[in-house]
Amino acid sequence: MRGLSLALIVVTAACGSSVSNPHDAGDADVHGDDEPTDQISGQQVTAAIVDGARVADAARTISLAAVPVDADQPTYTWSFGDGTTATGLSTSHTYASHGCYNVTLTVSAPGATSANAATNVYAPADLDVDLDPLPFEHALVPRREPYLEFAELPVSGTIASPGWQTLEVQVIADDVVVANYTAPLCSTTAAAFVIGAAVPVAPRSHDIVVRATVGDRVEVIASTSDIVGGDVIVIQGQSNAVAANYQGVTLDTDPFVRTFGSAAVDEGSSVADNSWRVANGNVANGAGSIGQWGMKMAHELVLRHEVPLAIFNGAHGGQPIGFFQRDDANHANTTTNYGRLLRRLGAAGVAPYVRAVLYFQGESDSANAVGHRDGFLALHDDWRDDFAKLEHVFITQVRPGCGTPSLELRDYQRLLSRARTNAHTMSTSAMDAHDGCHYNYTGGYEILGEHYALLLTRHLYGQSYPDFDAIDVESATYDSGTNTIRVQTRSDASAFTVEAGMAVNFAVLGTTSTVSGVTMSGTVMVLQLTAGTGTPTEIQYNAHQGAGATLLNARGVGLLAFRLTL
Numbered sequence: 001m002r003g004l005s006l007a008l009i010v011v012t013a014a015c016g017s018s019v020s021n022p023h024d025a026g027d028a029d030v031h032g033d034d035e036p037t038d039q040i041s042g043q044q045v046t047a048a049i050v051d052g053a054r055v056a057d058a059a060r061t062i063s064l065a066a067v068p069v070d071a072d073q074p075t076y077t078w079s080f081g082d083g084t085t086a087t088g089l090s091t092s093h094t095y096a097s098h099g100c101y102n103v104t105l106t107v108s109a110p111g112a113t114s115a116n117a118a119t120n121v122y123a124p125a126d127l128d129v130d131l132d133p134l135p136f137e138h139a140l141v142p143r144r145e146p147y148l149e150f151a152e153l154p155v156s157g158t159i160a161s162p163g164w165q166t167l168e169v170q171v172i173a174d175d176v177v178v179a180n181y182t183a184p185l186c187s188t189t190a191a192a193f194v195i196g197a198a199v200p201v202a203p204r205s206h207d208i209v210v211r212a213t214v215g216d217r218v219e220v221i222a223s224t225s226d227i228v229g230g231d232v233i234v235i236q237g238q239s240n241a242v243a244a245n246y247q248g249v250t251l252d253t254d255p256f257v258r259t260f261g262s263a264a265v266d267e268g269s270s271v272a273d274n275s276w277r278v279a280n281g282n283v284a285n286g287a288g289s290i291g292q293w294g295m296k297m298a299h300e301l302v303l304r305h306e307v308p309l310a311i312f313n314g315a316h317g318g319q320p321i322g323f324f325q326r327d328d329a330n331h332a333n334t335t336t337n338y339g340r341l342l343r344r345l346g347a348a349g350v351a352p353y354v355r356a357v358l359y360f361q362g363e364s365d366s367a368n369a370v371g372h373r374d375g376f377l378a379l380h381d382d383w384r385d386d387f388a389k390l391e392h393v394f395i396t397q398v399r400p401g402c403g404t405p406s407l408e409l410r411d412y413q414r415l416l417s418r419a420r421t422n423a424h425t426m427s428t429s430a431m432d433a434h435d436g437c438h439y440n441y442t443g444g445y446e447i448l449g450e451h452y453a454l455l456l457t458r459h460l461y462g463q464s465y466p467d468f469d470a471i472d473v474e475s476a477t478y479d480s481g482t483n484t485i486r487v488q489t490r491s492d493a494s495a496f497t498v499e500a501g502m503a504v505n506f507a508v509l510g511t512t513s514t515v516s517g518v519t520m521s522g523t524v525m526v527l528q529l530t531a532g533t534g535t536p537t538e539i540q541y542n543a544h545q546g547a548g549a550t551l552l553n554a555r556g557v558g559l560l561a562f563r564l565t566l
Contacts, residue, residue: 098123169181203308207225392456428558510535
């Protein structure tokens with residue numbers, strides 16, 4: 001359609017509303033004046049057009065008739081909107097070109113003032129629409145603000161066919177039209193259009209149908225199916241973010257948890273996959289994979305808040321934090337892990353609307369604590385740059401084990417929530433099903449998914465209850481009189497449980513004393529020390545490999561590993 005001048009039709013509407021052309025008064029068979037305009041010599045006339053088709057045939061011919069008036073010597077004059085006229089109670093007319101025409105009937109009689117009626121007549125050309133792509137089947141349409149109950153779905157394109165009456169976008173659920181958005185047509189030139197449709201944010205599948213209408217004639221232009229509106233979350237990191245079926249299949253699937261493309265680790269497979277899918281928690285680095293704890297978390301959130309979710313997992317096992325960094329010269333460079341994930345988000349049309357990033361990585365950084373800290377802060381700021389509406393970032397603290405991440409590194413992970421106001425750290429110390437590197441589903445990834453569902457319930461969905469946060473610490477002091485170390489905790493815990501045996505996971509520097517017992521006094525953790533030489537200078541909680549004891553809140557969220565100077 002090069003060389004055509006374009007008219008622009010823009011229609012926006014709230015969810016469920018319908019918009020029509022305020023200038024198109026003839027669309028619904030306007031019969032004209034039902035009251036006499038004057039009375040002279042006892043005569044009066046009205047003008048009305050007989051109900052009937054207002055759409056010309058394939059030869060662009062239309063037949064019209066007036067309602068007879070009870071008057072002497074009436075005259076019926078037709079103006080066809082193309083510069084031609086005719087007279088008669090009934091008439092037919094052939095238009096020279098396709099288009100929409102305003103036909104006027106004038107009725108007159110001796111001694112009476114004339115009366116007018118008007119209607120629109122359509123002589124449609126063969127339908128020619130260049131429609132911008134609709135969302136793929138199974139797509140999630142992101143809501144643009146977290147408080148909205150619908151997700152905007154602009155439908156746009158160009159129609160080059162004059163003579164059509166309206167464009168419609170129907171949103172259908174369970175074979176019922178739940179919203180219908182219309183845009184008037186009848187431009188004499190090619191018309192660009194944007195129809196501001198919307199998909200309800202609810203655990204319900206929707207079909208989208210775009211069609212053109214003229215009179216009783218309807219032609220479907222395009223359609224797509226199984227569309228939902230909802231929120232977007234990213235998972236990133238190493239193999240515990242991949243969270244495949246290492247030991248035990250996830251029990252939770254959900255038709256309202258979606259993903260786009262492939263989490264494949266090679267560029268070719270990642271770039272080639274541009275399909276939306278119902279997510280799979282048991283597949284690693286493949287089409288539809290989001291990881292076991294990602295699936296559990298998303299399923300719980302959908303149940304709690306009735307908001308569908310798209311989870312994008314970009315994790316790659318066995319990699320240090322430098323592997324995940326952005327190419328600042330080309331953010332979507334698909335030779336990089338960052339670029340492949342960003343390309344998927346962009347191709348799905350959701351990158352600006354990512355609400356949260358959940359990051360689980362650090363094992364492969366080993367003792368490079370400063371490099372891990374600085375790498376995470378760079379990633380955080382890059383995400384803020386590329387995800388315009390990013391609200392929160394969550395760090396999962398790693399455990400001792402494979403890769404031997406240092407306590408210094410893990411303490412930096414704890415403190416990252418102080419370095420960025422929208423960052424939060426989640427513990428893993430309560431996940432006993434740990435093989436030294438990965439986790440079973442039961443007792444491992446299932447627990448992490450449940451804990452993250454609680455944390456996101458607070459930070460994304462505004463429901464605040466106690467015992468959602470990991471147990472953090474603020475400060476520690478040594479009491480020589482009682483030979484105890486008092487650690488001030490920092491969390492939303494309503495109650496604490498000290499599991500038997502957790503004392504072995506503490507280390508005390510500056511002394512030969514060790515921790516022999518742990519109790520809670522309000523929000524203060526009291527560590528009883530054995531007799532020894534030297535004055536304590538630092539207290540460390542290293543957590544544990546495999547199953548082990550820790551400090552829990554009332555919902556079973558555990559204590560973060562830490563080191564504190566006394």
